[in-house]
Amino acid sequence: MKPIQVGLLGMGVVGSGTFNVLRRNQAEIKGRAGRGIVITMVAELDLARARAQVDEGVKVVSDAREIIANPDIDIVIELIGGCGIAKTLVLEAIAAGKHVVTANKALLAVHGTEIFAAASRHGVMVAFEAAVAGGIPIIKALREGLTANSIEWIAGIINGTTNFILSEMRDKGVDFDVALKEAQRLGYAEADPTFDIEGVDAAHKATIMCSIAFGIPVQFDKAYVEGISQLGAQDIKYAEQLGYRIKLLGITKRRQANSSLGTKAGIELRVHPCLVPTRRLIANVEGAMNAVMVQGDAVGTTLYYGKGAGSEPTASAVIADLVDITRLHTADAAQRVPHLAFQPNAMSDLPVLAMSEVITSYYLRLRVADETGVLAKVTGILASAGISIDAVLQREADEVGAVGSPGGKPFVAQTDVIILTHDCVEAEMNSAIAQMQALPSVLEPITRIRKEELA
Numbered sequence: 542m543k544p545i546q547v548g549l550l551g552m553g554v555v556g557s558g559t560f561n562v563l564r565r566n567q568a569e570i571k572g573r574a575g576r577g578i579v580i581t582m583v584a585e586l587d588l589a590r591a592r593a594q595v596d597e598g599v600k601v602v603s604d605a606r607e608i609i610a611n612p613d614i615d616i617v618i619e620l621i622g623g624c625g626i627a628k629t630l631v632l633e634a635i636a637a638g639k640h641v642v643t644a645n646k647a648l649l650a651v652h653g654t655e656i657f658a659a660a661s662r663h664g665v666m667v668a669f670e671a672a673v674a675g676g677i678p679i680i681k682a683l684r685e686g687l688t689a690n691s692i693e694w695i696a697g698i699i700n701g702t703t704n705f706i707l708s709e710m711r712d713k714g715v716d717f718d719v720a721l722k723e724a725q726r727l728g729y730a731e732a733d734p735t736f737d738i739e740g741v742d743a744a745h746k747a748t749i750m751c752s753i754a755f756g757i758p759v760q761f762d763k764a765y766v767e768g769i770s771q772l773g774a775q776d777i778k779y780a781e782q783l784g785y786r787i788k789l790l791g792i793t794k795r796r797q798a799n800s801s802l803g804t805k806a807g808i809e810l811r812v813h814p815c816l817v818p819t820r821r822l823i824a825n826v827e828g829a830m831n832a833v834m835v836q837g838d839a840v841g842t843t844l845y846y847g848k849g850a851g852s853e854p855t856a857s858a859v860i861a862d863l864v865d866i867t868r869l870h871t872a873d874a875a876q877r878v879p880h881l882a883f884q885p886n887a888m889s890d891l892p893v894l895a896m897s898e899v900i901t902s903y904y905l906r907l908r909v910a911d912e913t914g915v916l917a918k919v920t921g922i923l924a925s926a927g928i929s930i931d932a933v934l935q936r937e938a939d940e941v942g943a944v945g946s947p948g949g950k951p952f953v954a955q956t957d958v959i960i961l962t963h964d965c966v967e968a969e970m971n972s973a974i975a976q977m978q979a980l981p982s983v984l985e986p987i988t989r990i991r992k993e994e995l996a
């Protein structure tokens with residue numbers, strides 16, 4: 542049978558990895574797909590760079606629409622990124638009856654509903670394994686391997702840049718800025734690292750996993766997003782002393798209504814730094830690696846680990862999608878795997894809960910004046926809010942030093958009080974923190990880091 546023909550938009554590191562892997566493993570890939578898969582056209586503004594990387598006979602063009610207009614092209618791979626021209630071209634490719642493979646998490650997290658609806662209308666597939674956790678086949682696992690399960694929660698290290706920075710901070714005891722510079726020097730972090738360090742990239746990926754797990758439309762605008770740029774080296778150290786590691790997690794959880802807590806049913810969708818018990822495997826995922834835990838009611842806890850970025854790991858996911866499409870494109874559209882795992886008429890309308898409605902446990906660090914009764918006042922506020930304490934760690938005053946206050950007032954001995962709590966509703970914690978912050982003995986803004994036992 543004639544090979545399936547592919548056009549590639551955007552010839553960067555993932556594009557060249559895709560060429561390399563297709564070339565190296567072509568016999569096995571053909572054996573699995575049932576026919577050959579060849580990239581026959583590439584669109585790239587830097588024509589010379591693209592020509593240097595592709596095989597002879599591949600047509601390199603600067604106008605992506607030449608690929609979309611070519612009736613011989615069956616599949617378009619979009620590796621441009623972002624929600625600008627990439628969105629326009631993906632929609633045009635779909636309208637032209639092409640199947641699309643994309644690694645573009647931002648595009649799907651923000652515009653997925655529109656894109657999947659267009660694909661359904663035109664009877665084509667949009668495949669996006671490479672959009673979440675790079676080479677880890679987590680979309681396949683969630684959509685197919687775990688299809689028997691009612692998914693309870695997902696928690697993932699889904700941004701390698703931030704995991705590298707957190708590993709550096711813990712291993713070397715350095716501050717965030719130093720670790721970020723090292724990540725940039727090694728090429729893990731972009732010159733403008735905002736999307737990674739502020740949690741946006743992880744939130745795009747968590748949004749996609751959330752929709753597949755719970756059958757709700759993609760709703761990036763409802764995700765709670767907090768990055769790691771405010772994280773202090775001392776909190777990583779204190780967490781370690783208490784038996785925890787701090788990771789940037791993308792979390793999504795199904796919540797039943799809880800009348801005693803006054804919370805409603807819905808889906809949690811959040812990205813933030815998180816204490817995780819050191820004994821959990823995921824707490825030991827270091828450097829730029831990714832890992833995703835999925836809890837299903839039948840299977841229990843599962844863990845997927847691997848490279849979340851890079852040329853060939855991401856190409857591995859892109860080519861897996863090419864093979865899937867090659868196998869299925871002649872099948873009746875109704876027999877294909879639905880984009881978001883559930884058939885369009887079986888999607889759920891469960892709401893994404895506001896962060897104030899989320900239930901989790903907490904690490905709190907309070908810099909306080911080391912004087913009689915402070916701890917009693919702090920724990921009294923938590924008790925009145927119905928928040929149960931799990932552990933308290935108080936540093937000796939001389940460990941954090943005594944500093945003079947301005948204006949020639951007497952020295953005030955200061956100490957850090959670290960409190961771990963049991964689960965409570967975030968709104969209750971917000972109000973307790975406001976009350977504790979108002980105590981004259983609390984000298985600095987309270988640090989709050991959420992904690993997940995992932996049991």
Ligand code: HSE
Nearest residue numbers: 699700701702849850
């Ligand atoms: N910038 C991402 C990361 C890789 O650091 O994991 C692409 O999503």
